[in-house]
Amino acid sequence: MSFTITQDGLSKLVNEWLARGKRVAGPSRVKRDCILYVPLQGPDQLLLEDFIRPANSLKEFLFPKHERLFGYRINGNGVELFELEPPKTEQLLIAARPCDAAALPILDQVFNWDCADEFYNRRRQLTTVVTLACSAHDDACFCTSVGLSPCAERGSDVMLVKLDRGKYEVRCHTEKGRSLMEGRLEPSDQVASEPLGPEKRFDPAEVREFVKHNFASAFWQSEGLTCLGCGACAYTCPTCHCFDIIDEGNANEGARVRNWDSCQFSMFTQHASGHNPRENQPARQRQRISHKFDIYPEKFGEILCTGCGNCTRNCPVGIGALSVLTEIGHGEHL
Amino acid sequence: MANIYKPELVKVIATRQQTPDVKSVKVCFQDSGRANDFAFRVGQFGIFSAFGYGESTFNICSSSNWKDYLEFCFRKVGRVTEALWRLEEGDVIGFRGPYGNGYPVEDWKGKNLIFLGGGIAMPPIRCAIWYALENRRDFGDITIVYGARTVADLVYVDELDQWAQHPNVRVVRCVDPGGQTPDWKGEIGFVPHVFDRAGGSSANSIVLVIGPPIMIKNTLPILDRMGIPHRAVYTSLENRMKCGCGKCGRCNVGAFYICKEGPVLTMEDLERLPSDY
Numbered sequence: 001m002s003f004t005i006t007q008d009g010l011s012k013l014v015n016e017w018l019a020r021g022k023r024v025a026g027p028s029r030v031k032r033d034c035i036l037y038v039p040l041q042g043p044d045q046l047l048l049e050d051f052i053r054p055a056n057s058l059k060e061f062l063f064p065k066h067e068r069l070f071g072y073r074i075n076g077n078g079v080e081l082f083e084l085e086p087p088k089t090e091q092l093l094i095a096a097r098p099c100d101a102a103a104l105p106i107l108d109q110v111f112n113w114d115c116a117d118e119f120y121n122r123r124r125q126l127t128t129v130v131t132l133a134c135s136a137h138d139d140a141c142f143c144t145s146v147g148l149s150p151c152a153e154r155g156s157d158v159m160l161v162k163l164d165r166g167k168y169e170v171r172c173h174t175e176k177g178r179s180l181m182e183g184r185l186e187p188s189d190q191v192a193s194e195p196l197g198p199e200k201r202f203d204p205a206e207v208r209e210f211v212k213h214n215f216a217s218a219f220w221q222s223e224g225l226t227c228l229g230c231g232a233c234a235y236t237c238p239t240c241h242c243f244d245i246i247d248e249g250n251a252n253e254g255a256r257v258r259n260w261d262s263c264q265f266s267m268f269t270q271h272a273s274g275h276n277p278r279e280n281q282p283a284r285q286r287q288r289i290s291h292k293f294d295i296y297p298e299k300f301g302e303i304l305c306t307g308c309g310n311c312t313r314n315c316p317v318g319i320g321a322l323s324v325l326t327e328i329g330h331g332e333h334l
Numbered sequence: 335m336a337n338i339y340k341p342e343l344v345k346v347i348a349t350r351q352q353t354p355d356v357k358s359v360k361v362c363f364q365d366s367g368r369a370n371d372f373a374f375r376v377g378q379f380g381i382f383s384a385f386g387y388g389e390s391t392f393n394i395c396s397s398s399n400w401k402d403y404l405e406f407c408f409r410k411v412g413r414v415t416e417a418l419w420r421l422e423e424g425d426v427i428g429f430r431g432p433y434g435n436g437y438p439v440e441d442w443k444g445k446n447l448i449f450l451g452g453g454i455a456m457p458p459i460r461c462a463i464w465y466a467l468e469n470r471r472d473f474g475d476i477t478i479v480y481g482a483r484t485v486a487d488l489v490y491v492d493e494l495d496q497w498a499q500h501p502n503v504r505v506v507r508c509v510d511p512g513g514q515t516p517d518w519k520g521e522i523g524f525v526p527h528v529f530d531r532a533g534g535s536s537a538n539s540i541v542l543v544i545g546p547p548i549m550i551k552n553t554l555p556i557l558d559r560m561g562i563p564h565r566a567v568y569t570s571l572e573n574r575m576k577c578g579c580g581k582c583g584r585c586n587v588g589a590f591y592i593c594k595e596g597p598v599l600t601m602e603d604l605e606r607l608p609s610d611y
Contacts (some may be wrong), residue, residue, distance in 0.1 A: 216609075
């Protein structure tokens with residue numbers, strides 16, 4: 001016994017949300033070879049099958065690439081600061097990959113330890129996540145190596161698992177999910193089989209052990225020398241969250257904004273004196289892997305990686321975390 | 335909505351050019367209620383902003399006992415500090431803070447204090463010096479060794495004289511070889527060597543050493559020879575920061591977030607971290 005929804009049922013859901021002025025975002029083919037999570041204009045833009053995953057992640061719907069934090073106005077010597085419109089649009093993230101949804105509870109921690117980032121939290125509260133279990137994977141996928149799977153529940157309010165073409169089993173994980181699906185489901189005798197994930201490629205505990213004890217290893221040299229420092233890995237990563245804060249405007253008015261940043265950029269840690277603690281790509285690559293597999297686990301008790309493989313697929317020189325991690329796992333650094 | 339990135343407004347009450355490219359600025363809260371509530375620990379830092387230009391992180395270099403104003407000191411090196419350089423009395427800027435841990439001054443009670451500073455590293459030491467002088471009975475002898483590349487690069491020069499007038503306070507100033515002027519009466523040499531030559535008691539001492547990495551590196555063997563344990567040697571790490579609250583991801587040294595767990599730490603703590611600073 002299960003509950004199901006058809007593609008038509010999902011289209012209806014999308015239409016209803018859009019009609020109420022809410023936002024719906026999901027995978028869509030934006031160019032011939034480019035599938036991205038984008039805000040949808042209608043259900044026909046939603047792509048559900050026959051691809052591995054979008055080239056971006058869900059994080060931009062909670063933590064935008066560019067976000068105004070407050071505005072300023074200057075009159076003579078006086079300065080007035082004002083809040084800009086806080087996020088208030090409800091959004092539905094539909095057909096999200098489980099590896100993207102799993103990133104959200106991970107990000108919740110960094111945006112809330114000590115002081116809460118209300119920009120992120122507001123959007124999070126306004127968001128409902130409908131995941132679609134993966135029925136295919138490619139060589140870059142490694143969710144099973146970081147404790148997840150093609151139908152991992154983490155961060156998902158409702159999960160769809162493909163039964164037949166155009167028909168999905170629906171598994172509600174949260175109250176938000178149940179209320180979203182209320183009245184839309186058909187009972188069915190069919191139960192979806194558990195999709196198979198990629199084989200395990202490495203053990204995160206080994207990676208952690210390695211980065212703890214090999215800060216000065218020549219391994220980082222050989223990995224880092226290939227890196228162009230473009231930041232594609234970080235920008236397409238569901239969990240990378242580093243940002244920069246700058247002012248945009250003129251001497252009379254403007255706003256303070258935050259933009260995505262990346263530890264792969266040379267200016268990221270550059271001191272005013274000229275000294276740079278991470279002065280080359282090997283040091284920056286080491287930071288990225290260390291942050292994900294050692295620093296974040298030490299601070300928050302979990303890995304800052306969901307195995308989506310975006311860093312590998314989007315890397316222009318074919319490195320990405322997976323090659324580094326499997327090399328560590330296979331002892332090729334020794 | 336609580337906005338952790340929105341600064342408070344502070345008014346510039348005085349600026350002072352310390353060297354050809356270093357200025358200090360005194361600010362007070364526009365909101366007088368806030369001025370009374372505001373408290374911080376010496377060694378903590380603030381994030382100061384010139385609207386339209388951006389934010390920069392500086393130590394609050396005034397003593398935590400002073401209630402009338404906060405002071406910060408900076409070198410003109412980039413977009414934000416160029417804008418701060420142009421500040422005049424009455425201008426309004428932004429302040430977020432205080433952030434970080436500050437100096438554990440309670441643990442320093444009853445100890446002799448040794449302050450070693452190089453160049454623009456004087457401001458984060460200055461707040462601790464004033465704090466110690468204002469709580470003079472809590473501390474033993476005070477030794478201050480301060481050096482810069484040239485005579486013109488020394489900051490808070492007049493205060494060095496004021497400190498030297500206090501009982502049991504020794505102030506040694508120095509400039510790098512070649513940086514002296516004909517009428518220079520201080521020492522010539524690098525801070526670690528000058529400190530070594532100056533001698534003095536090392537027993538029961540706390541050392542605060544802030545300066546360029548090379549200065550700290552060359553100071554440590556001297557402190558070792560004097561028998562000062564690394565847990566009694568403090569420094570303040572000044573990594574680049576943006577958020578000040580452990581989110582933006584750049585100031586960490588290993589799992590140590592300088593904006594939250596630092597900037598102050600002992601050499602013993604520092605030696606346990608990866609050399610990513």
